[in-house]
Every structure is written in structure tokens, then in C-alpha cells.
Amino acid sequence: xxxxxxxxxxxxxxxxxxxxxxxxxxxxxxxxxxxxxxxxxxxxxxxxxxxxxxxxxxxxxxxxxxxxxxxxxxxxxxxxxxxxxxxxxxxxxxxxxxxxxxxxxxxxxxxxxxxxxxxxxxxxxxxxxxxxxxxxxxxxxxxxxxxxxx
Numbered sequence: 001x002x003x004x005x006x007x008x009x010x011x012x013x014x015x016x017x018x019x020x021x022x023x024x025x026x027x028x029x030x031x032x033x034x035x036x037x038x039x040x041x042x043x044x045x046x047x048x049x050x051x052x053x054x055x056x057x058x059x060x061x062x063x064x065x066x067x068x069x070x071x072x073x074x075x076x077x078x079x080x081x082x083x084x085x086x087x088x089x090x091x092x093x094x095x096x097x098x099x100x101x102x103x104x105x106x107x108x109x110x111x112x113x114x115x116x117x118x119x120x121x122x123x124x125x126x127x128x129x130x131x132x133x134x135x136x137x138x139x140x141x142x143x144x145x146x147x148x149x150x
Contacts, residue, residue: 003033004042004051005069008058011040016063017110023057030054034126035110039069084132086123086146088139090114095144102138106130122149 011017017035024030024040029048033041042054055065090099096114103112103125112125123146125135132148139146 001043002046003071003074004044004054005071005074006040006042006055006058007066007069008040009064009066011035011063014109019061020058020063023061024054027053027057030057039074041069041074082126082128084125084127084130084135085149086125086132086135086139087120087149088114088123088144088146090121090123090139090144091116099139099142099144102142103135106134106138120149 008020011020017040020040021032021035024032024042027044027049029045030053031043033043035041044051044054051068058065090096093116096116099114103123107125107127107130111127111130112123114121114123123135123139136146136148
């Protein structure tokens with residue numbers, strides 16, 4: 001497996017990110033790792049796919065790739081990021097809409113997700129700047145609960 005970082009212009013909202021993500025995931029041998037501010041990190045199997053095929057999956061949608069981020073730089077970026085996980089009572093799209101403004105402000109719009117399809121309703125936050133107490137406070141302010149499972 002190799003890492004590929006794409007600095008993609010015009011990824012402005014969740015729709016753009018999800019559209020590009022689905023296109024990349026439909027490329028056999030390519031796996032999305034994380035979307036960081038300004039960079040989409042993809043793990044891929046060089047025997048199954050190529051950088052050119054992954055780039056084509058993005059550019060055919062009309063998005064431009066500003067630059068490729070080298071593997072050693074990505075390794076350093078990912079190593080500096082910490083992943084926080086929480087068990088929550090966020091259980092539906094309406095709940096997500098209520099908590100989104102708080103989490104976007106604290107963690108950043110593309111740095112968190114809640115898996116509402118699991119019994120634990122796991123919130124995952126990837127950041128190098130936020131702490132557990134801030135996340136729990138943001139969740140509580142929106143009327144929900146969160147317990148750290150790190």
C-alpha cells in the first residue's frame with residue numbers, strides 16, 4: 001500500500017467532498033483514509049491501480065488537483081494528527097443537524113463524523129488541536145451526551 005495526497009481545488013462543502021470520495025472509492029484498489037483541511041489522503045495498491053487512475057477519478061468530475069503531496073509528508077501529517085472517539089446518543093440526521101454547528105466550530109467541518117448506524121453512535125474526531133473536554137462540551141451544549149472511548 002502507498003499513500004497519495006491530493007490538494008484538490010473547489011472542495012468547498014460536504015457535497016463536493018462526498019462526490020469526490022465516491023468517485024475515488026469506485027476506483028478498484030483505492031481507499032480513502034482521511035480528508036484533512038485542503039488534502040484528501042488516499043491509500044492505494046500499486047498493483048491494482050495507479051496514481052493516474054485516481055487522479056482521473058477526481059478530474060473527470062471537473063475538480064482540479066493543485067498538487068500531489070508526497071508520501072513522506074503525508075506520513076508526518078498523519079502522525080501528528082490524533083484520533084478521538086466517543087460513544088454518543090446522536091442517532092439520526094436531525095440530531096446531526098443540531099450538533100453540526102458546535103462540532104464544526106470546535107473540530108473543523110471535515111474533521112469529524114458520527115456513525116449513526118452502530119449501537120454506540122460513535123463520533124470520531126481527527127485533529128491535532130482539539131481535546132476531549134472541548135468535544136464533550138460541544139456535544140453537551142447541543143443537548144447530547146458523549147463519553148470518551150479512547
